Amino acid sequence: MPHKTFFWFFFPTGLAMILFIGLPIVSSFFQSLHIENQQILMEVENCDPFGCTTNVRVDVEATEKLKEQNPLGRFNGFGTYADRNHLAFDEIGEAWNTSSSTSEFKDIVLNLPFYKAMLFTLTFCFAVTPPVIILGFIVALSINTLAKSLKGLAIFGSILPMIVTPLIGSLVLFWMIDSQGIIGATIKILFNDPNLSLKSSSTLTWITLIIYGIWHNTPFAFIVFYAALQTVPQDPIEAALIDGASRFQRVRYIVIPHLYPVATFIMLICLMDNFRVFEPIIGFSAEGVAQSLSWMIYQDLRNENKMLFGSAGATSMLTIIGIAILLTPVLLRTWREFRTER
Amino acid sequence: MESQINRYSKQLIIFNSIFILIWLSISIFPFLWTLWGSFKVKADFFTRSDWTYALNGFNTLIETGATATVKAYFESWIEGEFWRATMNTMIVTVSVVTISLFLGTLGAYALSRSTFKYTFYILIAALIFRAMPHITLVSGYLFPFFQLNIWGILPTTIIVLVAINQPFTLWLLYSFFKTVPKELDESALIDGCSYFQAFRFIIMPVMWPGVVTAGLFSMMLAYNDFTVTALLLNQENYTMVPKINAYLGTVEYGGNYMWAVSSVVSATAPLFMIIWFFQRQLISGLTAGAVKG
Numbered sequence: 001m002p003h004k005t006f007f008w009f010f011f012p013t014g015l016a017m018i019l020f021i022g023l024p025i026v027s028s029f030f031q032s033l034h035i036e037n038q039q040i041l042m043e044v045e046n047c048d049p050f051g052c053t054t055n056v057r058v059d060v061e062a063t064e065k066l067k068e069q070n071p072l073g074r075f076n077g078f079g080t081y082a083d084r085n086h087l088a089f090d091e092i093g094e095a096w097n098t099s100s101s102t103s104e105f106k107d108i109v110l111n112l113p114f115y116k117a118m119l120f121t122l123t124f125c126f127a128v129t130p131p132v133i134i135l136g137f138i139v140a141l142s143i144n145t146l147a148k149s150l151k152g153l154a155i156f157g158s159i160l161p162m163i164v165t166p167l168i169g170s171l172v173l174f175w176m177i178d179s180q181g182i183i184g185a186t187i188k189i190l191f192n193d194p195n196l197s198l199k200s201s202s203t204l205t206w207i208t209l210i211i212y213g214i215w216h217n218t219p220f221a222f223i224v225f226y227a228a229l230q231t232v233p234q235d236p237i238e239a240a241l242i243d244g245a246s247r248f249q250r251v252r253y254i255v256i257p258h259l260y261p262v263a264t265f266i267m268l269i270c271l272m273d274n275f276r277v278f279e280p281i282i283g284f285s286a287e288g289v290a291q292s293l294s295w296m297i298y299q300d301l302r303n304e305n306k307m308l309f310g311s312a313g314a315t316s317m318l319t320i321i322g323i324a325i326l327l328t329p330v331l332l333r334t335w336r337e338f339r340t341e342r
Numbered sequence: 343m344e345s346q347i348n349r350y351s352k353q354l355i356i357f358n359s360i361f362i363l364i365w366l367s368i369s370i371f372p373f374l375w376t377l378w379g380s381f382k383v384k385a386d387f388f389t390r391s392d393w394t395y396a397l398n399g400f401n402t403l404i405e406t407g408a409t410a411t412v413k414a415y416f417e418s419w420i421e422g423e424f425w426r427a428t429m430n431t432m433i434v435t436v437s438v439v440t441i442s443l444f445l446g447t448l449g450a451y452a453l454s455r456s457t458f459k460y461t462f463y464i465l466i467a468a469l470i471f472r473a474m475p476h477i478t479l480v481s482g483y484l485f486p487f488f489q490l491n492i493w494g495i496l497p498t499t500i501i502v503l504v505a506i507n508q509p510f511t512l513w514l515l516y517s518f519f520k521t522v523p524k525e526l527d528e529s530a531l532i533d534g535c536s537y538f539q540a541f542r543f544i545i546m547p548v549m550w551p552g553v554v555t556a557g558l559f560s561m562m563l564a565y566n567d568f569t570v571t572a573l574l575l576n577q578e579n580y581t582m583v584p585k586i587n588a589y590l591g592t593v594e595y596g597g598n599y600m601w602a603v604s605s606v607v608s609a610t611a612p613l614f615m616i617i618w619f620f621q622r623q624l625i626s627g628l629t630a631g632a633v634k635g
Contacts, residue, residue, distance in 0.1 A: 001455045001537065003458070009451060009537070010452045010453070010464070012444075012445045013448065013449035014449065014464075016501070016504060017505055017508050019505065020483075020502050021471045021479060021506065024479045024481075025478070025482060027485065028478060028479075028481050028482035031485055071489065072485065142362050142365070145354075146358075146362070152621070155621065158365065158369055159621075159624070160370060163613060163617050164373075165567070167583055168566075168586065172373060172375075175603065176372055182396060215369070226625075247350075247354070279568055282587065297480075298477055298569075301484060301573055302572075309485050313481055313482070315481075319477075319478050320475075320478055323475065330469070331470070334466065335466070
């Protein structure tokens, strides 16, 4: 296809992607270098019969004017990245100097907002992915042995957790697990502890979120494994059968090695998708004990009256760096696939 | 031989059936429970004292005179203006699917038929774009959109969702176009068709399975989106998912939980029906390329 034809075919979609994916990233970066305008203070002298007092007050008019002149705020360089809510260099340095043991230092660092969110995000990613792969594989094996007439129904039932949006999925589970829901209330009666609830401890909330993550992601792993199972060559299996291999041995030594590349693909996609976790936190109302990087950005932006563009931009940039690190293996894989294709 | 491979021992069949039943109940039961509970009153569905209330509708009977009620649906659709959210969702979904298929088929066709090296870099760039968390993009949109005064309205959200959806649509359609033999459009070109004519009259008619799959994924993205719609739309233009979130209320204002429960059912039911019909396309799409929607 000549360059010119290619250009016109590709132009609309390319323009859309550059305008609404490329530029926003640049704009996010630009925002992260700025910080909200300071309020302009003025001294006002109040005189009454008992004498005069001077008060400091916000000059609303001047502040508004400054905001109009400079809507993005003043230039701050990389200041926002280093502040307490992001990388917090000063706080970490101080903690390093004052804390007497490594565990104390760790405590202080992991209580800083950014590192706290980072810890949750990574824990979530790495706790959800392995069970998803194992469970997805077992479900795929099981459904593969079903009679044809039942397969369609079983597949439909299995993919439901994946096709609802995470917010709705987490709400549906939350309404059952909550202390007022069916499972939560039953557990309370079983353990005979009226105060036992999801929100009573942060560990419990984290576990609930991780269980939700497994519930939501398993269908994807199942579908991909299921499709891959159809491509397993039959000849080696037959040969193994003749040699007297048991069913378990056939799965262990023929099927699993064949599915190995598929499993790495699922793992990478899972890690990447779970790195942006934030809707479940809202669904489970777990903001108090579990914050993720994406949730921090959402929190900065949700208040219509005072959006913290600088802070949101800085967190976005740091999130993108995290995604880039996770993405590198996927990119290398695609790169290699393309090379061999050509 | 075939029969021997697929012959299972009795224990295996029993174990297998039990496992599938447990798995299916885990994946389906929460939705059935929500559907059941949406016909009860709050005191039954969110009970502290006795969970059997949710089954027999104890408080529902006292409050409404029957063991099941559609009060929550009635109130959320009319008082809670869920009908408006539904309409907005329909507008957004239909527009996003149409526009993104139009742009996506054109772009993916060009990518699959061009032999130059830049197609490879474009596809890699699309993969990187696809991995960007939507919330980081939204943080980049808000400020310019406020300055341009296009925040809060449906058209902005539609075009944003189309753009966010493009990388995935491109990859998916690209892998479908690759399976259509090149000779088909080459012979059309020799017969004097222009590239666009070959695309429109030769390739598109055989591409319907791919287009349906790509459309299904665009639909799911637009229908399910929370991040973009919650932050880029104003309250009156909310689509279903942010509307449900709004019903939950904030710490300061208690929400109306039963509205949220009934709206969750109203929002998921059509989605499940569509997936039931297009299950095959959905699965082929999930396994087609190296990306996921």
